[in-house]
Amino acid sequence: MSNLPLNPKQPHEDNDGALDTTQQGSSNLHTGLDHESSQQAALDPAPLYKKPLHQDPTDDSSINQDPLSQDKLPSHQTDAAHCDASHLRAEPALSSESKGPSQPRSSVDKKPTAMISHSSFIEGFLGTLALAFKDKGVLLMLIFAPIIYGFFYPWPYGSEVVQQVPVGVVDYDHSKLSKTITRYSDAHPNIKVTPYLTQTDALNALYDEQIAGYLIIPRDLDKDVYASKPAHVSILGNNSYFLLNKQLQLGFTTAVSTVSAGIEIKRSVAQGAYMPTAKVSTQAVPLRIDPMFNRTEGYGAYVVPAVAILILQQTLLMGTSLLIGTWYENKKQNASILGWLGRIGALSLITFTVACFYYGWVFNFQNYSRGHNLPGTLLFMAIYAPTVATLGCLLGLWFKERERGMQILIFSSLPMFFLSGYPWPVTQLPEVLQYVRWLFPSTSGMNASVQLNQMGASLSQVSSYLYHLLALWLMCFILLIWVQHRQIKRTTAESI
């Protein structure tokens, strides 16, 4: 500790190893006070802690291009001149101690409007854009995280369809027929058969999750079938895993039905039917299933296009609240209405670009159904991104701290996903939640994006979602301005 700089003017090494002029200015301003206070340091510790302003890791303060930024301080600082305003807000009692000696410097401060750090659209737009690329945290959240997720999230679903599910067959019959059933089952692409001697063995394997289910072929199946007695086999699937169970049930059923149909045909022919007639009549009403949009019925093709929209929302929310929270800590959060629009514009532009990466590249690379209504999709994103960014700004003003947004928001993706009505039918939701879900842009976002991009709906077919997003945007923006107004009023009131 003894090697710490004794000269307060000597800049500390901050995160980026660089200090901007704003900071140096403040360090210099402090020098005078340091001399005064150091004399009483041993007796009274209180004034000492007013020092550490120059330690702020202020990657962000550098974006304020205005050399007068030091003057753009909240009005309540007129009382305490160059002392960091945040101390005063938290500890008004302490601030009074420095009032005396610093009073003359109050002339550098401006009226309350000086609190606005972005007053025009261009200023807000460029300032935000510049910082987004300068602040590693914002850059990671807004650009790198969604790009990495574009590769990472579809990863488990690479194979799309579940095949070769390990299953068991417990053959108590040991006949030609039972061996045929086992062989046919193994030949089905859905399942891969392991024989088990007893049902207990198979059940134990099931508990160990070595197999997902098994088929029981009872004793005397062969005999009963050829004696035209009722006979049946049992498929037992572990329905703790829906998808596995579905695949194995389908695999076994198809295999057994094929064998069964063969017997039926043989029997009909034996009874005197023509072979062709016998063949066609095995199933009177066959069902042909024609999957639309996601034609291969891939799991990733179903989940990822919607989750992508959620990923964009979550990273933008966290990135924005990180940015605004950092500004809040440094008292730079306030902006005029146009300034806010500029900030939102810049943030939306970044996310819009990343969204194009998803629509144009990720979906393409993963070979999902895509690009059916491209102009509509882009228009949707042009509404969605600002709505999310505005909500993020609002959350940033609420959280007031750089890391807080991430702390609170990371967990929220899964509940929002289930509330959206995409993976879980809306009609299944309790009525209250059917209203609550409209609080999140993702509800409209995921549905509208999938309908436009994956299904090829027209804009008018998703218009209600777009109107919802616009309404949400307006609401968030009004709230944003109102919250800022209230916060300014409170700080002003506190400083008087």
Next chain:
Amino acid sequence: MSASSGNHSTPPKIVFGDKDNRKASLWSVFLRSACYEGRFLQHHSWDFVMLLWLPLATILSIWWIFSKPYIVDLPIGVIDDSRSAYSRTLTRYLDASPDIKVEQLYTDMAQVNEDILTKKIYGVVIIPSDFADQINKAAPSPIILKVNAQYGTHSGIIQKGVQAVVGTLSAGVEIKRTVKQGSYIEQAKISYSPIGVERISLFNIGANYQQFLASTVIPALLHILAMIIGATTIGREIRDKTFSQWYHTIVYPDMPYPDFKALKHLPPAQKLAKMQADLDASWQGPIDYNALSIQTFVPTSTSSLSAVPAPISTTQLGQPRMPQTVSILALVVGLNGKLIWALLFYMMWAGLMLLLAVSVHPASAAAILIVFAAFIALMMISLWVGAIFTLNSYSLRMGLSSTGFVSAPSFAFAGVTFPLLAMSEGAQRWANALPLTHYLRIHLTQLQMSAPVSVALPTLAGLIVAVVVTLVLTALLCIRAFKNPQRWGAR
């Protein structure tokens, strides 16, 4: 507090359990660490929300989302070009199926497409005009289901429902046909299908989504929250450079706790200075370790101050003062004390979670106990891994980013919705590295499949080993942090 040490060039000495350095029993270290964190939580509502309201709201809302656990009455359309008795029967059967309901009868495809794109219906059954004729001619009479497969859950349920209905109709038609040919009805049934198939879905008989999804999503979300708590609880001390302050507070039994109420509104960069300023002047002085042989720390007298020049410089405020020696044992006990509130609260949530799970599907006491133990192990791993992420990067923000990156998609990798065995080898390896995957295996086998307890024991042992490993790793990274105080405070 040792102002005499903390020189960056001479990092603190690391000892294992040096009692002289600790000045307190391990029990007192634990309690003081818990008290320190408890006082912090009292005044920092956002952090407290992470322990109480957020997990509570999460558990209840997820349970509530799936409170109608069986998907019923998904809307489909029917195009009936046949207009026969057969097609009307089919339509009636479709509407009677619990899975689906016939929202509307359509006459032209254009209207169907419009309604599918606006999601008024999720599928359409097309009955061709020669449907009845074909049946009467004893020829196969196919019908077509067009289904919106982009909405995977909806599509799966509709396919299942329509298949069942069509199967029933088909069987009826065939049996009728055979009876007409002169067979007895019993015989007709057998000859329709010589080998009957009995399809049994074990454990979750009726496809209960509360049991399938809600019960597994809740631990996944609590896992995310616990990792975030681990990351913030340790990470904020590094961010605020108060990590050594915390260590001093827990090892000196009479050191006053920081005034968290006053610290609450300060930006992180000013917290340490305020903390130091709040301490009595005597704590700012250097400590003569050689003179300290008694349990309780007595601040050095003024006489020893003369040994060290410049007892306190203003510039040192806001700079972390490093301990001369760090005891690993005290650190490990202190870390546990710091996170004890999170663990206690999440034990409570484990209880609530199990209560809900058991309410839909009863399980044996042994199974409940083992799932509880596995869940606590999962929570401890989550807390430590969160801490490891922040300590590794010296940055709370980076720690939270990594936490989010790893934990948020962990449910997708856990193999519940999309099976592990269908994943690529790399994805499977990643999934197996995640603690959630192993926990959910115990959760499902014990709570749903009622598997014997012995099946879960190896996995449980693995989780417990992981708790120890992550705890040791956290302690080692804490020591690394003490050696590199210049890296603290990164945002």
